[in-house]
Amino acid sequence: MYDDILIPTDGSETIAETLAHGLPIAESNDATVHSLYVVDSRMTAAATGETSTDLEHSLEAEGDDAVAAVEDAAEQRGLDTVSDVQKGTPAKTILEYADDHDIDLIVIGTRGKSPREKVTSLGSVSERVVDNASIPVFVVRDAGADA
Template identity: 85%
Template sequence: MYDDILIPTDGSETISETLAHGLPIAEQNDATVHGLYVVDSRITAAATDETGPELERSLEDEGEDAVAAVADDAAASDLETVSEVRKGTPSKTILEYADEHGIDLIVIGTRGKSPREKVVSLGSVSERVVDNAEIPVFVVRDAGAGE
């Protein structure tokens, strides 16, 4: 049913809960797990000329670590993995990646932001992915959200 499953990560603790749901689905379907981290171009664009390149390198390094963690967990379950770090707007980039790679399912975590937090951050990435995806999206709420 699912040959390719995308598990986007932002490097936060929510990935543990997301993987706890996404990897069993991948195992049951012998699917390839795609780990994706998006360096938010809005953040790097807002940086000064002096700090911009350093910030971008830092975020890229964080992204490499984040997708490596996804790949390590998937490999421990004997699943094939693909990892990538891209630059862009997170929700759009996730959907573009899914389209380019023939992804069958997106498993994405959410931190359960309050309405105020959503306004400040212009909504949530997971909400925008759900609203705009043409494929199934499995949203995993962080068990520690709202504490």
């Protein structure tokens, strides 16, 4: 049913809970796990000069570590993996990656923001992915998030 599963990561602690749900699905379908980290171009655009370059390099290194963690967890279960670090707007880049790589399922974590937090941050990446995806999206709420 699912040949390719995308597990986007932002490098936060929520990935552990996301992997706890996403990897068994991949395992039971013998699916390839795609790991994606998006360097938010809005953050790097806001910085200037050398600060911009330093920030971009720092975020890329963080991304490399984040996708490596997903890759390691998937490979421990004997799953094939594909990892990528891209620049862009997170939700849009996740959706474009899914389209470009014929992804069958997106498994994405969320921190369970309050309505007030959602308003001030203009919504979450996971919400935007769910609202705009043409494929199934499995949203994993961080078990440690406040209700």
